[in-house]
Amino acid sequence: MNKAVLLVDMRNQEQKSKYFSFNKIASTAMISSMTGAPCAYDPNKVYNIDDKCVYVTDEGEVIIIACLANNITGNFDGRYWEEWSVFDELKGLYTDYAVVSMERPQLRRNKLWFKITDKNAQEIIDSLGLNDNMIIINNFIVSERRPVMNLQTVWGQITEVL
Amino acid sequence: MMSEMNVHKNLYGIGISPLSIGNKGYAQPEELMTDKNVGIFFINTQDNKIVSAEYVARCKQHLKAFCQRCYDDCTLGLVYKIFINDNHVQSGIVGDDNLLTNEVPVELGNKPAIAFRMGLDVDIFSRDDMHVLNPEDLILNIQFSLIKNGIAKNYFIEGNLDEINTKAYKIDMDAVTVGDGTNYVFRINTLTFKTNSKFDPLKHAIVLYDVLLGLI
Numbered sequence: 001m002n003k004a005v006l007l008v009d010m011r012n013q014e015q016k017s018k019y020f021s022f023n024k025i026a027s028t029a030m031i032s033s034m035t036g037a038p039c040a041y042d043p044n045k046v047y048n049i050d051d052k053c054v055y056v057t058d059e060g061e062v063i064i065i066a067c068l069a070n071n072i073t074g075n076f077d078g079r080y081w082e083e084w085s086v087f088d089e090l091k092g093l094y095t096d097y098a099v100v101s102m103e104r105p106q107l108r109r110n111k112l113w114f115k116i117t118d119k120n121a122q123e124i125i126d127s128l129g130l131n132d133n134m135i136i137i138n139n140f141i142v143s144e145r146r147p148v149m150n151l152q153t154v155w156g157q158i159t160e161v162l
Numbered sequence: 163m164m165s166e167m168n169v170h171k172n173l174y175g176i177g178i179s180p181l182s183i184g185n186k187g188y189a190q191p192e193e194l195m196t197d198k199n200v201g202i203f204f205i206n207t208q209d210n211k212i213v214s215a216e217y218v219a220r221c222k223q224h225l226k227a228f229c230q231r232c233y234d235d236c237t238l239g240l241v242y243k244i245f246i247n248d249n250h251v252q253s254g255i256v257g258d259d260n261l262l263t264n265e266v267p268v269e270l271g272n273k274p275a276i277a278f279r280m281g282l283d284v285d286i287f288s289r290d291d292m293h294v295l296n297p298e299d300l301i302l303n304i305q306f307s308l309i310k311n312g313i314a315k316n317y318f319i320e321g322n323l324d325e326i327n328t329k330a331y332k333i334d335m336d337a338v339t340v341g342d343g344t345n346y347v348f349r350i351n352t353l354t355f356k357t358n359s360k361f362d363p364l365k366h367a368i369v370l371y372d373v374l375l376g377l378i
Contacts, residue, residue: 001248002262003266004244004266004267004268005242005243005245006242007241007242007243007374008229008240010229010238010239010240011240
């Protein structure tokens with residue numbers, strides 16, 4: 001019979017965090033080649049998809065960010081970067097869903113994201129009292145123009161093609 | 163001349179073979195056993211327990227490497243061993259078969275797992291000359307569920323062996339939205355190896371020694 005037996009409890013051996021500590025980044029830079037170690041964003045460099053940088057958030061947390069597009073250069077633009085962690089987002093059923101929110105979610109890999117631009121829609125979300133102003137939907141239409149429809153379906157307007 | 167001599171078999175020779183591990187129920191105290199597909203040895207102790215220093219050493223090294231990866235990636239959690247087979251070693255894997263005979267639940271209590279990672283100690287080698295083949299040729303499919311108050315959400319991951327062994331996978335809690343209880347269960351439903359066209363079951367062998375599960 002197949003069964004699972006607990007071998008090691010590592011939860012309390014170190015502070016659990018998905019963020020890289022300063023020590024972690026320093027040691028990575030020391031033991032890896034200089035080209036392989038992540039550095040701070042450099043506006044003179046050209047970045048491509050999945051290139052990584054070290055970034056300090058407003059709260060002072062050090063995180064690694066990954067580039068979402070090709071040929072990114074110049075002043076830092078947060079729209080083209082997302083937080084990266086050692087966790088790989090899960091593939092599977094969840095890819096069928098989309099996220100709807102006012103602000104761009106930090107982690108949206110493998111998820112379609114609709115930005116709320118209609119004030120009425122935001123009022124509805126506020127009335128629902130959802131956390132982070134974010135809802136998950138699985139029936140939606142994406143089109144350039146508003147479709148003619150009778151069913152209650154979420155519609156996402158295409159405003160930008162990357 | 164030598165080659166002609168080798169052709170003729172010695173019709174009067176006597177061979178002694180250790181008991182197959184699959185027949186461990188018939189083993190006498192202190193009898194030697196082996197997995198005849200792999201060559202790993204076990205022994206039946208005087209009080210009828212099956213032990214193998216070779217297997218224990220291999221599992222110890224695997225656990226050490228797995229914990230080191232957890233440290234390196236800051237994915238510290240609970241580490242479980244999944245028992246795949248009563249014979250300890252799963253040999254004769256040909257692909258596309260579910261290696262689990264039953265689902266493996268892990269009770270999490272009131273704290274859900276936010277991520278998990280797996281470590282599989284697998285050998286894939288040529289039976290002709292025992293050279294090790296590229297583990298990237300081996301695709302692993304894992305189907306699992308996160309259950310909240312008895313309501314399950316099913317997931318799957320599929321990737322080559324190296325990828326599965328080195329990555330941690332985040333579980334989206336948004337996917338489990340029904341119910342507000344506090345009893346979570348992580349359950350592995352199936353574990354399947356998929357082979358590509360390069361794999362020939364007559365020439366190659368896949369052997370699974372150990373499966374570790376880290377729940378973060």
